[in-house]
Amino acid sequence: MNDNSRVNRAVDALWIRSTNAVTASTRAILSEGRAHWGDAIFAEVQAQHSPAERLRFAISAACGIYVIAARDALRGRIANSRAVGWAAALGISAATIDLTADSRWPMTVLVGIGCFTLSIVIPRAVWRWPLLTGGILPLMIALTGDAGPYSYDRGDQWMPLGFTAVCAAVGVLLERMQSTRRILARLSRITSNQ
């Protein structure tokens, strides 16, 4: 066997090993009820003729399977996942605006109204809303290392978190008062009927 054919065989073996590793990972990552999708990809990959096409198909399909597996894993674990997503998006937008704007007002209004509204509408696990709206700013500064207007007074970056915590507390308080009023009204209706 000459050197060229030895190299070709080694390359082929590498393609096959990589493809098998990718397809095997799809089979392993899926839950029992979905494992047949991993088998489906394995069968489809085996039907391709070129090793490069096999690997390309396997990698692309595997990415899709990872998305499905991640979604299955997260489903039902995060309560109000849509609201959590919106709160995080609001927090990121507000922090981005705040780091570039001259005034603190846009950030204050955005996170204040957002956090207050979320706390009234979804009072369950209310601590999430200040963290996701006001807590994103210090997180972004820590991750990017760019403190923007907070370079001179680093402590100020925590103010939105404190402010949103107050907004959330007010929101929950109002929501409790409303529900207490509703309960009292219902009780008084019951007693007056008797």
Place this chain on the structure above:
Amino acid sequence: MSQVRLSQSLVIVLGQLLAEPDQWRYGYDLSNATAVPPGTLYPLLVRLADAGWLVAKWEERGEGGRPPRHLYRLTASGRREARDVIVRATKRGWAIGLRPREA
């Protein structure tokens, strides 16, 4: 039956499945015919199967020693829903660019 979120890839794949509704299709064939990459196609197929729009079966036997392929076809309700999705997409002005199948 759960809802399936409307997307351009969904419309293209449903259009392709509706083009020959009695024909069993496989992943590579669908990906080639629609130009939807496997990474988008398989999550779509999983969602369609979860929603009851798609029925899947295994090929009776694989050719040339390869494992049998997984085949897909729209269910009766899936065909109705697919037509509805395509009407909605057309109303939104989405271009449903279906590539002709290669012989």
